Each structure stands twice: as structure tokens, then as C-alpha cells.
Amino acid sequence: MPVITVKDLHKSYGNIEILKGIDLDISKGEVVVVIGPSGSGKSTFLRCLNLLEQPTSGEILFEGESITAPKHDINSTREKMGMVFQNFNLFPHKTVGQNIMIAPRTVKKQSASEVEVIANKLLQTVGLSDKKDVFPNQLSGGQKQRIAIARALAMQPHVMLFDEPTSALDPEMVGEVLEVMKKLAHEGMTMVIVTHEMGFAREVGDRILFMDEGRIMEQGSPEEVFNNPKNIRTKEFLSKVL
Amino acid sequence: MKKISRIIAFLLSAVILLTTGVLTASAEDATTAVNKKLILGTSAEFAPYEFHKRIDGKDQIVGFDISIAREIAKDMGAELVIEDMGFDSLLSALQSGRVDMVISGMTPTEERRQSIDFSDNYYMARQAMIVRAEDKDKFTTMKDFKNEKIGVQKGSIQEEIGMTISGAQLTSIDKIPDIILQLKTKRVNAIIVEDTVGTGYIDSEIVFADAMPTNSESYAAIGVQKGNTEIVNAINGTLARLKSEGAIEQMVKEASILAAKEESGNIFNTAWEFRDYYIKGIGYTLLLSALGVLFGFIIGLFIALSRMTNIRIVRWLGTAYVEVLRGTPMLVQLMIIHYGLALTFGVNFSPLQSGIITLSINSSAYLAEIFRAGIQGVDRGQMEAARSLGMTRITAMRHIVLPQAFKAVLPAIGNEFITIIKESSIISVIGMVDIMYQAGVVKNITYQGLNPFIIAAVIYFVLTFTLSKLLNALERKLSASDNR
Numbered sequence: 001m002p003v004i005t006v007k008d009l010h011k012s013y014g015n016i017e018i019l020k021g022i023d024l025d026i027s028k029g030e031v032v033v034v035i036g037p038s039g040s041g042k043s044t045f046l047r048c049l050n051l052l053e054q055p056t057s058g059e060i061l062f063e064g065e066s067i068t069a070p071k072h073d074i075n076s077t078r079e080k081m082g083m084v085f086q087n088f089n090l091f092p093h094k095t096v097g098q099n100i101m102i103a104p105r106t107v108k109k110q111s112a113s114e115v116e117v118i119a120n121k122l123l124q125t126v127g128l129s130d131k132k133d134v135f136p137n138q139l140s141g142g143q144k145q146r147i148a149i150a151r152a153l154a155m156q157p158h159v160m161l162f163d164e165p166t167s168a169l170d171p172e173m174v175g176e177v178l179e180v181m182k183k184l185a186h187e188g189m190t191m192v193i194v195t196h197e198m199g200f201a202r203e204v205g206d207r208i209l210f211m212d213e214g215r216i217m218e219q220g221s222p223e224e225v226f227n228n229p230k231n232i233r234t235k236e237f238l239s240k241v242l
Numbered sequence: 243m244k245k246i247s248r249i250i251a252f253l254l255s256a257v258i259l260l261t262t263g264v265l266t267a268s269a270e271d272a273t274t275a276v277n278k279k280l281i282l283g284t285s286a287e288f289a290p291y292e293f294h295k296r297i298d299g300k301d302q303i304v305g306f307d308i309s310i311a312r313e314i315a316k317d318m319g320a321e322l323v324i325e326d327m328g329f330d331s332l333l334s335a336l337q338s339g340r341v342d343m344v345i346s347g348m349t350p351t352e353e354r355r356q357s358i359d360f361s362d363n364y365y366m367a368r369q370a371m372i373v374r375a376e377d378k379d380k381f382t383t384m385k386d387f388k389n390e391k392i393g394v395q396k397g398s399i400q401e402e403i404g405m406t407i408s409g410a411q412l413t414s415i416d417k418i419p420d421i422i423l424q425l426k427t428k429r430v431n432a433i434i435v436e437d438t439v440g441t442g443y444i445d446s447e448i449v450f451a452d453a454m455p456t457n458s459e460s461y462a463a464i465g466v467q468k469g470n471t472e473i474v475n476a477i478n479g480t481l482a483r484l485k486s487e488g489a490i491e492q493m494v495k496e497a498s499i500l501a502a503k504e505e506s507g508n509i510f511n512t513a514w515e516f517r518d519y520y521i522k523g524i525g526y527t528l529l530l531s532a533l534g535v536l537f538g539f540i541i542g543l544f545i546a547l548s549r550m551t552n553i554r555i556v557r558w559l560g561t562a563y564v565e566v567l568r569g570t571p572m573l574v575q576l577m578i579i580h581y582g583l584a585l586t587f588g589v590n591f592s593p594l595q596s597g598i599i600t601l602s603i604n605s606s607a608y609l610a611e612i613f614r615a616g617i618q619g620v621d622r623g624q625m626e627a628a629r630s631l632g633m634t635r636i637t638a639m640r641h642i643v644l645p646q647a648f649k650a651v652l653p654a655i656g657n658e659f660i661t662i663i664k665e666s667s668i669i670s671v672i673g674m675v676d677i678m679y680q681a682g683v684v685k686n687i688t689y690q691g692l693n694p695f696i697i698a699a700v701i702y703f704v705l706t707f708t709l710s711k712l713l714n715a716l717e718r719k720l721s722a723s724d725n726r
Contacts, residue, residue, distance in 0.1 A: 076632070078629065079632035087623055089624060089626065089627035
């Protein structure tokens with residue numbers, strides 16, 4: 001059974017249709033990388049997956065359960081879907097440690113000692129154990145994004161969504177964030193990643209989706225999409241970015 | 243956070259206890275008023291009828307009206323409780339049942355008889371004209387007052403006489419000492435006042451004019467709630483006894499002697515001499531302001547949140563609340579809460595309760611707007627990140643958005659507190675013993691027109707200035723923890 005199933009997903013803002021019918025299955029442990037020109041609807045699609053954007057029509061199933069059903073409690077689904085944003089969105093009034101611990105404490109009501117152990121382990125994973133008690137504004141961009149990943153992982157999600165995680169970073173900091181994401185992929189995390197890092201997409205992605213004008217124009221393994229694109233739009237796009 | 247909510251819970255329960263205590267107390271009064279307590283409404287600005295006087299260092303309300311009231315209470319076997327308020331408020335206080343009787347040198351006019359009942363007359367007075375000493379020769383007959391500027395007490399019999407003088411420009415003021423000041427500062431050139439009252443104010447500067455309004459005998463009687471014949475009979479019984487004993491003339495004489503003026507000193511002496519008055523006033527001003535801001539904070543937060551929900555009707559109600567409260571004067575809100583609710587629904591709040599309620603709802607409207615700006619100022623991504631972690635909207639608000647919003651609007655909240663300290667002075671008009679009220683009391687005792695208010699101004703300034711410095715320090719400390 002796929003972890004996420006998307007059926008005929010549409011999203012409009014007023015008269016402007018951003019997503020024009022998306023169908024997709026994502027399997028457990030799969031790393032799906034979404035590429036495409038800006039304005040193609042990549043981020044909107046990703047944000048529909050955890051209902052940060054409410055789809056106009058269509059259905060999304062998460063682990064067999066329809067999350068677009070009217071009575072569905074989206075909060076319980078979001079616990080299992082971590083999300084990492086382009087602008088980090090760390091909580092500036094909380095220390096790094098508190099940023100990681102707040103959701104398990106308030107949402108899952110886990111005990112302080114239990115959460116403390118999780119936080120320490122995650123800080124080690126992202127290589128920032130020494131930053132536990134500092135505030136986010138003392139971190140570099142790359143460090144912030146690594147903490148944001150740790151914060152999402154603290155909820156022990158089944159799926160991680162990445163919305164252009166390296167776009168706001170200085171070039172020299174992109175590597176450290178991608179490194180953490182690679183580690184996650186190798187550990188078998190199911191991931192959906194919107195990115196402009198083509199090298200990373202080719203290396204880590206199990207499947208590449210090329211989106212344009214609100215539709216999935218082409219999809220396949222990195223070799224198929226990057227080496228032998230079939231769609232004319234894909235070719236145009238790749239010739240510009242590669 | 244826990245500590246703060248505990249403090250709020252404590253204060254809330256304290257106020258609820260306070261409120262219910264007073265409410266039940268006044269409910270008991272209603273049933274057993276005549277047996278236990280007799281509440282007298284009076285406007286103690288009217289020497290020698292009733293006025294403030296320090297006796298043995300303590301402020302008391304005295305005068306021959308008060309002496310009569312004590313005799314009535316004694317005959318009824320009740321304890322006399324005096325409620326001091328503006329003359330204008332006396333009728334509504336009586337109608338709303340806030341007081342049992344009104345003795346305030348009140349003339350039983352036909353107009354007043356429409357809304358309340360009166361006892362037999364207990365005193366007859368004549369009206370007189372007071373002018374500045376140097377003008378005495380200008381005013382020998384009533385015709386000389388044509389087209390003059392004349393001061394009278396608002397809502398009084400003198401105001402009616404003033405209206406019959408052709409071309410006279412009347413200045414109507416609530417309190418007699420203020421009218422005297424108007425004359426001395428040449429804002430009016432004559433005042434109409436009762437002879438009994440005027441005697442107490444005559445000095446080297448002002449004198450009685452030879453001219454007197456004709457047919458101006460007026461009578462004073464005791465006002466009671468319409469239809470309460472039981473209390474009228476009791477009062478008339480006491481009045482008959484006092485008249486037969488000749489006690490009332492004796493009381494008037496004693497009161498006139500007591501009303502003789504105190505010497506006026508310099509501002510520092512006044513401040514020192516009346517420090518107890520001002521300290522009491524500071525206490526109440528701070529209590530009013532602190533509770534006003536505290537409850538305003540809580541109410542304002544709910545209003546701000548209700549203005550941001552998805553439910554249209556709730557949003558609309560929140561907006562209406564803010565717009566109405568910001569668009570009407572606080573004085574009007576105070577009058578509606580203190581007198582309007584009492585007249586319409588029989589809800590009798592004490593001046594302290596009315597003051598706290600008025601300040602709370604008034605400041606809540608302003609604080610709601612401050613909070614709204616603060617919450618909207620928090621980056622949208624904060625809410626999204628919190629929701630993406632599985633937090634509910636409420637949890638995200640509480641842990642993520644509101645703490646950041648509060649920090650951002652702290653200076654604005656501080657300013658609102660400072661504003662409330664100043665605006666709380668309005669509550670003095672319903673007899674709340676705050677700094678402003680005490681300044682008025684000191685003025686009435688000392689007959690100094692300026693000094694008591696200068697002292698009040700200095701106190702208000704010291705309070706607000708100190709507070710704004712403290713807030714600055716707090717802000718610096720908070721932003722230091724930010725390491726910005």
C-alpha cells in the first residue's frame with residue numbers, strides 16, 4: 001500500500017488554477033524529488049500534502065486514510081508528516097533545545113525526560129549538540145535548517161516534506177543541509193523534496209517528478225529524466241538549469 | 243507563565259468575592275434599610291448645609307443637614323451612612339434605590355416632585371447676589387444685572403432665577419466653591435446664591451450686593467423615593483420634634499461657625515498637611531489602574547482573538563465591541579455603568595466596582611487592537627511551522643504566536659497603562675476616592691483653587707514617569723535575553 005496517494009488534485013486561488021489535476025502514489029521509503037520552473041505549483045502541491053493549503057478538489061490518502069474527508073482530524077496526520085520550510089521558521093523566542101522539544105511536549109504530551117533524550121540524539125544526528133541552549137538568531141542559515149529538520153524529526157514522522165530547504169542558504173551552507181537529508185534518505189525515510197539542487201536530486205532521488213503549469217509533465221528514475229527526457233518542457237528546463 | 247496565570251486567578255477570585263460581598267450586602271439593605279442602615283445621599287459642597295471638614299485630622303462630612311439626618315436616624319434606630327456625590331446625581335441615586343433619602347438643601351420644586359417625594363420643609367432661605375467688593379456700587383437693584391455674566395449652581399433654583407434676568411449669560415457649575423472662584427477670577431461678575439450658603443464665603447474680596455431677587459424665599463425639604471410614605475412619615479415626625487425644640491436654628495448656627503474658613507498656606511504646607519488624603523487617593527488610583535489594565539488585558543485578548551476567527555458573527559461582534567468602545571467617551575460609559583444599569587436593571591455597583599468595570603472594558607478595546615496588530619505582526623511561517631508539527635490552532639497560538647506578539651507589543655501595553663492612570667481621574671465624578679477626587683476635597687477644605695490640583699498633577703506625573711522608566715528597563719531586559 002502506498003504511504004501517500006493523490007487523486008486528481010486541484011487547487012485554485014480565485015480564478016487562477018495552480019494545480020490542474022495531480023495523480024501520484026508514493027511508496028514507503030521512497031524519495032520523491034519535485035523539480036520544475038518557479039510558478040509551476042511545486043510548493044503548492046507539497047503544501048497540499050499536509051493541508052497547509054486546502055485543495056479545491058481531489059483526494060489525498062495518507063496511510064490508507066482520506067485526509068481530505070471533512071471529518072478528518074488533520075492534526076493527527078501532521079504529527080506523522082514532518083515539514084521543513086525554505087525560511088526555516090524556527091521559533092525565535094525558544095532555544096534550539098526548546099524548538100525541538102516543544103511539539104513532542106505539547107502535542108504528544110511526552111514526558112520532559114523522554115523528550116530530552118530524543119532532542120539530544122537528534123542534535124547529535126544533525127551535528128549541533130553544542131547549540132542546545134542558544135537562541136536561533138545566533139545560528140547560521142545552514143545550522144538553522146539543520147535544527148528545523150531535527151525539530152520535524154522529533155515527532156518521529158513517517159514522512160518528511162521539504163519545501164526548497166536550501167533556497168534561502170548561502171552556497172557554502174547548502175552542503176551541510178543536504179548531507180543531513182542524504183543520511184535520512186539512507187535510513188529509509190519516506191521523503192518528498194521540492195528543490196532546485198539537480199545534483200542532489202539525481203544522487204538521492206528514487207523518482208524525479210517534473211512539474212510545469214500545475215501538472216506533472218514527466219516522471220521517472222533520475223537516469224530517465226535527466227539523461228533521456230521525453231517531454232519538450234523537461235528538456236527546455238533541464239537545458240537551462242544543468 | 244504558570245505563575246502569571248495563578249496571580250490572575252487569585253485576583254479574579256478576589257474581585258468576585260468583593261463583588262458578590264457588596265452585592266449581597268446591598269440586597270440586604272433593600273429589605274431592612276429602615277431597621278439597620280439609613281443611607282443618606284448628599285452633595286457635600288454646600289456649607290453650611292453639608293460640607294467636608296477635617297476634625298481631629300480626619301475628614302468628615304458635617305453641616306446642619308447632616309445633624310438633622312443623624313436625628314432622623316436616631317429616631318428610626320438606624321445607623322446613618324453618608325453617600326457623597328454630585329448634586330446632579332442625587333435624584334437618580336434616589337430613584338435607583340442607591341440611597342434612602344436625600345438631604346442636600348434641596349428645594350421641593352414641582353419638577354422634582356415628578357420623580358421623587360418630599361418631606362415637610364425644614365428650612366427657609368432667601369436668595370442673594372454676591373459680587374466683588376469693588377463692584378458693590380454698580381449693583382444696587384436687580385435691573386443692574388441685565389446682560390451680566392452670572393454664575394449659578396447647575397440644576398439649582400438659582401439657575402432658574404438667573405434665567406429670568408434678561409440678557410444674563412449664565413455659567414452653570416456643579417460646585418459652589420468653583421462658582422466662588424469664577425467670581426474671584428472675574429469670569430463671572432455676580433453669582434446667585436442662597437444667603438445661608440453665601441455667608442460662609444464672604445470675605446474682603448466678595449460681598450453681598452444690596453439688590454436681592456424678589457419673591458425668592460426658598461424652602462429645603464428631604465427627598466425620598468416616590469411612594470415611600472412610611473419613611474416620609476418617620477422623617478416628618480422627627481422634623482416636627484426638632485422644630486418644636488428649636489433645634490434646627492441651633493444646628494444652622496453651629497454649622498455656620500464650623501464652616502468658617504481655614505487659613506490658606508503655601509503649596510508645600512498643603513501637600514504635607516493633606517498627605518494622608520493624597521496617599522489614600524494614590525492607593526485607589528493605582529488599584530483602579532492596575533485592575534483596569536489587568537482585566538482589560540484578559541478581555542482585550544479574547545476580543546482580539548475573536549476578531550481573527552473564521553466565524554463571521556463572532557468576528558463582527560468583536561469589531562463592533564472595539565468600535566463602540568473606542569467611539570464613545572469614557573465618561574459616558576461610566577455614567578451608563580454606574581447609573582444606567584442601576585436605574586434599568588437594579589444592578590448597584592459601588593464606585594470602585596463601576597470604576598474597575600469601566601476602565602477594564604475601555605482599555606480592553608484599545609488593548610484588543612494592540613494585540614491584533616501584534617499577532618498579525620508575527621510571521622505567518624511561525625503559525626505554519628507550528629501547525630505542520632501537529633499543534634492545534636489554540637496550542638500554536640498559546641506557545642508560539644502569542645509569546646512573540648506580547649514581546650512585540652509590550653511598549654504599547656505600557657503606554658496603555660500610563661494612559662489608564664491618567665484617565666482613571668474621570669472615575670472621581672462618581673465619588674471614587676482617587677487622586678483627583680482627593681484634590682477636590684482638599685480644595686473644598688482649604689479654599690485654595692490651584693494648589694491642590696498642582697499637587698495632584700505632580701503626583702500623576704511622578705507615577706506615569708516612574709512607570710515609563712520601569713517599562714523601558716523591562717524592555718531592555720527582555721530584548722537582552724533575545725541577544726539581538
